[in-house]
């Protein structure tokens with residue numbers, strides 16, 4: 001078992017309108033009334049983030065960004081820097097999500113620069129890694145993870161908190177999940193690689209599982225060694241489902 005704190009991050013992706021802030025408030029109120037032993041973050045779309053920060057100000061829950069630009073400011077239409085997220089009151093930023101890697105061609109180098117920017121901005125990066133189905137079938141899962149960890153983690157991670165999201169790309173939004181053995185193998189391997197790359201900080205870095213986590217499988221997944229929480233997409237949109245997952249840690 002590692003010494004990492006539990007962390008559950010809800011990634012709303014491009015979903016949610018103002019009326020759905022109610023879901024965030026329901027989660028926040030539940031955690032305030034009945035605290036959990038860990039941290040909870042919701043990453044709504046940028047359009048809702050400022051409203052969400054204000055709504056949860058008195059509650060033990062954080063708001064995060066889903067991505068950021070590596071530069072602090074400048075002529076980058078449509079982009080949001082880590083410093084802007086910080087100014088808003090966010091505390092975490094997801095970087096390197098496989099959807100960013102696939103649709104925006106973000107490679108490990110870009111992910112490293114973004115993670116560095118999040119640290120520079122004073123927030124916690126949730127750095128996503130994970131193998132594709134082809135890579136898993138080819139037996140390349142561990143080498144892909146090792147390469148991603150070595151390339152995506154900035155040197156600052158040796159003495160600054162980060163979190164890792166392990167998301168097998170083929171499990172995201174598909175309803176498919178790896179077996180408990182596969183999850184356990186990947187997380188133990190990620191832990192060992194983190195220790196090699198960032199030393200003792202690797203022992204307290206939360207490693208989150210992501211990819212079709214839902215109320216019905218959360219308990220089993222979250223009980224696996226070195227799984228310190230979840231990065232939850234679809235099942236984070238409804239407070240009822242997300243709370244069941246949160247209550248499984």
Ligand code: PGA
Pocket residue numbers: 011167171172173174210211212213231232233234235
């Ligand atoms: P999912 O997404 O839970 O809907 O599979 C997870 C993620 O992409 O972070």
